[in-house]
Amino acid sequence: MKSSRVLRLxxxxxxxxxxxxxxxxxxxxxxxxxxxxxILLLPLLISDDPLLLGLVDSEEVVPAIETVSRAxxxxxxxxxxxxxxxxxxxIEADEVAGVLVDxxxxxxxxxxxxxxxxxxxxxSAEIRFADRxxxxxxxxxQAALIGRPDQPISVRSLMAPEQPDEEGFFGGQAAAxxxxxxxxMAINLYxxxxxxxxxxxxxxxxxxxxxxxxxxxxxxxxxxxxxxxLGLAQLGLLIGLGLIAATASxxxxxxxxxxxxxxWVVVWFILGFSLYSTVYAVGGAxxxxxxxxxxxxxxxxxxxxxxxxxxxxxxxxxPESTLSTVLSVLPPFAPFAMxxxxxxxxxxxxxxxxxxxxxxxxxxxxVRVAGRVYxxxxxxxxxxxxxxxxxxxxxDVTGN
Amino acid sequence: MLRLxxxxxxxxxxxxxxxxxxxVERGNLLGFLGPNGAGKTTAMRSIFGLVxxxxxxxxxxxxxxxxxxxxxxxxMPEQRGLYTSMKVGEQLxxxxxxxxxxxxxxxxxxxxxxxxxxxxxxIDSKVEQLSHGNQQRVQLAAALVHDPSxxxxxxxxxxxDPIGVTSMENILRERAGRGSAVMFxxxxxxxxxxxxxxxVIINKGKxxxxxxxxxxxxxxxxxxxxxxxxxxxxxxxxxxAGVEVVKRSSNRVFLSVPVDVDLSAVLASASSAGxxxxxxxxxxxxxxxFRQAVGIEDSDAIEAVDGMGGRAVGHQ
Numbered sequence: 102m103k104s105s106r107v108l109r110l111x112x113x114x115x116x117x118x119x120x121x122x123x124x125x126x127x128x129x130x131x132x133x134x135x136x137x138x139x140i141l142l143l144p145l146l147i148s149d150d151p152l153l154l155g156l157v158d159s160e161e162v163v164p165a166i167e168t169v170s171r172a173x174x175x176x177x178x179x180x181x182x183x184x185x186x187x188x189x190x191x192i193e194a195d196e197v198a199g200v201l202v203d204x205x206x207x208x209x210x211x212x213x214x215x216x217x218x219x220x221x222x223x224x225s226a227e228i229r230f231a232d233r234x235x236x237x238x239x240x241x242x243q244a245a246l247i248g249r250p251d252q253p254i255s256v257r258s259l260m261a262p263e264q265p266d267e268e269g270f271f272g273g274q275a276a277a278x279x280x281x282x283x284x285x286m287a288i289n290l291y292x293x294x295x296x297x298x299x300x301x302x303x304x305x306x307x308x309x310x311x312x313x314x315x316x317x318x319x320x321x322x323x324x325x326x327x328x329x330x331l332g333l334a335q336l337g338l339l340i341g342l343g344l345i346a347a348t349a350s351x352x353x354x355x356x357x358x359x360x361x362x363x364x365w366v367v368v369w370f371i372l373g374f375s376l377y378s379t380v381y382a383v384g385g386a387x388x389x390x391x392x393x394x395x396x397x398x399x400x401x402x403x404x405x406x407x408x409x410x411x412x413x414x415x416x417x418x419x420p421e422s423t424l425s426t427v428l429s430v431l432p433p434f435a436p437f438a439m440x441x442x443x444x445x446x447x448x449x450x451x452x453x454x455x456x457x458x459x460x461x462x463x464x465x466x467x468v469r470v471a472g473r474v475y476x477x478x479x480x481x482x483x484x485x486x487x488x489x490x491x492x493x494x495x496x497d498v499t500g501n
Numbered sequence: 502m503l504r505l506x507x508x509x510x511x512x513x514x515x516x517x518x519x520x521x522x523x524x525v526e527r528g529n530l531l532g533f534l535g536p537n538g539a540g541k542t543t544a545m546r547s548i549f550g551l552v553x554x555x556x557x558x559x560x561x562x563x564x565x566x567x568x569x570x571x572x573x574x575x576x577m578p579e580q581r582g583l584y585t586s587m588k589v590g591e592q593l594x595x596x597x598x599x600x601x602x603x604x605x606x607x608x609x610x611x612x613x614x615x616x617x618x619x620x621x622x623x624i625d626s627k628v629e630q631l632s633h634g635n636q637q638r639v640q641l642a643a644a645l646v647h648d649p650s651x652x653x654x655x656x657x658x659x660x661x662d663p664i665g666v667t668s669m670e671n672i673l674r675e676r677a678g679r680g681s682a683v684m685f686x687x688x689x690x691x692x693x694x695x696x697x698x699x700x701v702i703i704n705k706g707k708x709x710x711x712x713x714x715x716x717x718x719x720x721x722x723x724x725x726x727x728x729x730x731x732x733x734x735x736x737x738x739x740x741x742a743g744v745e746v747v748k749r750s751s752n753r754v755f756l757s758v759p760v761d762v763d764l765s766a767v768l769a770s771a772s773s774a775g776x777x778x779x780x781x782x783x784x785x786x787x788x789x790x791f792r793q794a795v796g797i798e799d800s801d802a803i804e805a806v807d808g809m810g811g812r813a814v815g816h817q
Contacts, residue, residue, distance in 0.1 A: 111599075302584075305583065309580065309582055313576040
């Protein structure tokens with residue numbers, strides 16, 4: 102029978118088994134809901150809703166408030182009240198954030214919000230300035246001459262301002278961070294699924310039945326293929342939902358660059374999962390009991406974590422530093438460092454080529470060793486298998 | 502025909518197999534015997550490429566067995582294993598397709614097999630929901646679903662109740678009758694004696710005895726002699742060369758004698774000790790041949806061997 106058919110059968114079983122597993126489905130549904138919810142909630146947290154200001158006998162201040170709020174680029178909704186009592190009731194009912202009384206008194210519930218306090222103070226000051234000028238017998242034109250500078254302040258920047266959000270959410274730090282977090286979650290989650298799956302097969306001893314007709318490398322590769330595809334589908338779904346939610350919430354415009362950066366996250370999931378999952382499979386094959394899953398996962402999780410933190414601590418703040426460049430091509434770190442640099446738009450073509458190349462080469466090397474260790478360890482029962490034992494035992498298994 | 506040809510395997514200091522050779526013919530039912538640690542499991546695993554032999558090879562119809570041949574082999578390992586949270590029907594279909602059946606054929610074969618095994622109503626149950634006995638039957642079904650031409654079972658009778666034993670015997674007989682080459686290991690010698698056409702006994706990695714049951718009985722240089730002797734049974738000694746007392750009961754003496762023993766001398770000795778109620782001369786049982794082949798003579802060891810039946814103890 103062709104290997105491709107064997108791999109397809111094993112992969113299909115893996116996928117079906119997970120799709121039937123309620124715990125797996127619930128965990129994934131919760132993750133998806135969290136991420137979509139977060140994206141939908143984000144605009145509310147950084148909202149630019151109009152400020153709600155109440156007025157009692159302060160009609161003369163209205164033009165000044167409008168001038169100041171326009172200058173600050175803040176929208177202010179005004180509400181008129183007939184009496185202080187009704188206005189205060191509105192404050193307590195949270196219908197307005199504060200009420201200006203007679204143009205001089207500003208009533209709030211506890212503390213005034215800085216924006217609103219500034220607008221009210223500035224507007225009120227301008228009115229009082231105009232009043233005093235009139236009292237002093239200065240006419241309107243003269244007052245304007247005294248009260249307002251004839252030239253607006255000119256602004257000179259020492260540094261070019263950063264281009265915030267103009268090129269879209271996915272061009273910036275946020276996108277790069279989101280990409281790294283997603284990759285970490287996906288690789289970690291599916292790596293652990295591989296590990297526990299292998300331990301299950303080993304401890305339930307079904308492995309010997311399967312290996313009577315399937316070669317060890319096929320068994321391992323089929324499992325990784327199935328779970329990898331499942332991970333890919335989930336990642337694609339997450340990114341798709343993320344992009345849709347982001348568009349729907351008007352958070353950002355989904356640009357071509359956003360799609361390209363998403364595409365790179367998917368590519369790096371494939372590379373990163375291929376690199377790490379074989380190690381997870383070997384970790385599972387060397388464990389002897391389900392309780393050892395944790396301790397088997399720790400050394401691998403530490404390497405994955407190191408890559409994850411390196412991306413956050415070193416690469417994201419300074420994507421163009423020498424250390425970042427080194428991390429981006431070094432296989433254990435590349436799956437997190439490289440997509441971050443790509444998302445930040447700071448990746449050179451040679452860097453991407455080298456990074457992908459080195460990751461692929463080391464994956465091939467690891468798969469070769471891993472195949473042998475897996476074959477040697479998976480049939481050993483009894484206590485936990487040590488790496489050297491597994492390599493030695495691999496010579497006791499024909500592998501065909 | 503499956504041929505195990507001069508198999509040798511060393512695990513560190515332990516010799517698991519040391520030049521074992523024998524054939525399993527199509528349509529034959531071969532019992533594979535030996536004390537714990539004799540190398541039975543290693544030999545059976547080597548048929549499926551689960552053991553890299555130091556030397557020797559496993560041949561099928563004259564060529565070395567490879568992955569393509571194994572598609573048509575069925576294996577029930579000593580340590581049973583199934584996907585516990587998978588449904589019975591799906592699981593059997595899966596193993597069928599892994600052995601090269603199309604999905605449709607695997608599904609059909611699963612249904613037929615479960616019907617035969619009286620498990621049709623459990624097709625959609627998860628394996629973990631079945632009783633121990635039913636799990637064993639599903640395990641057997643997993644080895645049979647692709648209608649294998651070679652069937653290898655490691656301790657198929659261990660842990661079965663008497664009904665399970667009978668049903669297992671019937672299935673093995675039926676498979677051999679359909680032309681499969683069937684071999685299985687067991688410690689239940691009485692059962693093997695009644696079931697098998699052919700027996701192989703190995704000891705310490707070496708072939709100790711091999712032949713058809715009839716052939717072995719004929720070939721054996723020992724016979725069983727049972728003498729009913731009333732009260733005299735407790736202290737009668739035959740006093741004939743080569744005659745050994747195996748066991749005594751309150752009124753009977755069980756002897757192991759050379760095939761060319763002078764029976765009249767034994768009978769005369771017995772008659773002089775008491776009144777002989779019965780005098781039965783028989784070919785040896787498999788159990789006796791086994792003891793002789795693996796070199797156990799004293800009665801303590803006999804009990805030890807008899808006690809092994811049905812207990813699953815680890816092999817390498």
